[in-house]
Amino acid sequence: MEKNLDSKGRWRNKTVAFRVSPEEAKQIDEYVRLSGLSKQDYITKRLTYREVVVQGNPKVYKALRNQMAEIYEELKRLEKCSDGNEKLLSTLQLVAEILNGLKGEKE
Known part of the structure; x- marks a missing residue:
């Protein structure tokens, strides 16, 4: 078997593989995208x-922004069903505004 020397000088010549459901795969991919790490490093x-330390970069920012947008849309949908989500929705809106402000600082 061929040896692979990684960027930290470690020999990585073992392969680990396992099966997951489509839902689990989607969740793992989402966590990896939000972490900014490679799938191998994250897992x-x-x-x-x-500890998984999120590596801030434009790709992570975009993943966080998109995830927040999905959450926001789901909360708006839920708001039509119940008035109890108003505080959570306003908090999420504030976080989204702050996140948008962070992007402006980098540009």
Whole structure:
């Protein structure tokens, strides 16, 4: 088997594979996208109980923005069904505004 030396000088020559459901795969992909790490690094850190530190970059910012937009739309939908979500919706709106402000600082 071929040896692979990674960027931190580790020999990585073992392959680990497992099956997941489509829903689990989607959730893992979402977490990886939001972390800014490679899928390999994210899964390795999670499985070895090491802290996952989000690497801020434009790709992560876009993933966070898109995720917040999805959450916001779902909360708006739920708001039509119940008045109890108003505080949560306004808090989310504030977080979205702050996130948009962060983008403006980088430009």
